[in-house]
Amino acid sequence: MSKITREQIVALAKLQQIELEISKTRERLSKVDQRFEELDGKLLDLRQMIEQYESTIKEMNRQYRAYESDAQANLDRIKKSEAKLSSVKTNKEYQSSLKEIDDLKEKNSKLEDEMIEFLERIEEADRELKAKSTAYSALKAEIQTEKETIQREAQEERHQLEKLDADWKSLSEGIDAELLVTFNRIKTNQANKIGIVAVSSAVCQGCHMNIPPQLYNELQRGDKLQRCPICERIIYWKDQKERSE
Numbered sequence: 001m002s003k004i005t006r007e008q009i010v011a012l013a014k015l016q017q018i019e020l021e022i023s024k025t026r027e028r029l030s031k032v033d034q035r036f037e038e039l040d041g042k043l044l045d046l047r048q049m050i051e052q053y054e055s056t057i058k059e060m061n062r063q064y065r066a067y068e069s070d071a072q073a074n075l076d077r078i079k080k081s082e083a084k085l086s087s088v089k090t091n092k093e094y095q096s097s098l099k100e101i102d103d104l105k106e107k108n109s110k111l112e113d114e115m116i117e118f119l120e121r122i123e124e125a126d127r128e129l130k131a132k133s134t135a136y137s138a139l140k141a142e143i144q145t146e147k148e149t150i151q152r153e154a155q156e157e158r159h160q161l162e163k164l165d166a167d168w169k170s171l172s173e174g175i176d177a178e179l180l181v182t183f184n185r186i187k188t189n190q191a192n193k194i195g196i197v198a199v200s201s202a203v204c205q206g207c208h209m210n211i212p213p214q215l216y217n218e219l220q221r222g223d224k225l226q227r228c229p230i231c232e233r234i235i236y237w238k239d240q241k242e243r244s245e
Helices: 006-030 033-084 092-172 178-188 213-221
Strands: 195-198 236-237
Touching: 006 033, 006 092, 006 178, 006 195, 006 236, 033 092, 178 236, 213 236
Parallel strands: 195 236
Antiparallel strands: none
């Protein structure tokens, strides 16, 4: 490897910072679709709730119509039974007809009570449906606005990514090729993909361990590649106003 200058190390540190920003930008962009899906999921949940209310109201109306049909059938039977009263010949038949009429009237009374209860339930469900429908319209508009904001932010992120990529290319061209290879190899062995870190007050900012005094003195000269003996990252001296004797 050719002689490494302080300028080369500083440039490498800047290159890494650009890479970290590129990584963060790409991560944010990768979540755009997920954010859209989450917003659509909220709208879908409310839409399904509305459909459930609509289905429930439809079923209650069907049941109400069945009650109406039964009540009307009972009324028809009552009229027929009442019409037959004038033609019965025995007291037994007369009493039997009266009982049949009373039974039908009692059935209708119960049906009417159930119909009133159903009407109340239908009206309550209708109110809930209207409230949910209003909430759906408001949420739909809110989500549309949020999606537009996300799209604008994503577009800005893409422009920023293009700039970062260009900056990375421009900066990397001025860094020693062998130094870049070493940097990339070290980086792949680090969980956080950071291959170069500063040393401040004799402490490696990667592993937060003190480096040996001799190494710290050599590091301040900045005339060759140095690596932390603990985490093995490339290190550079950050404290320009601090110098060990």
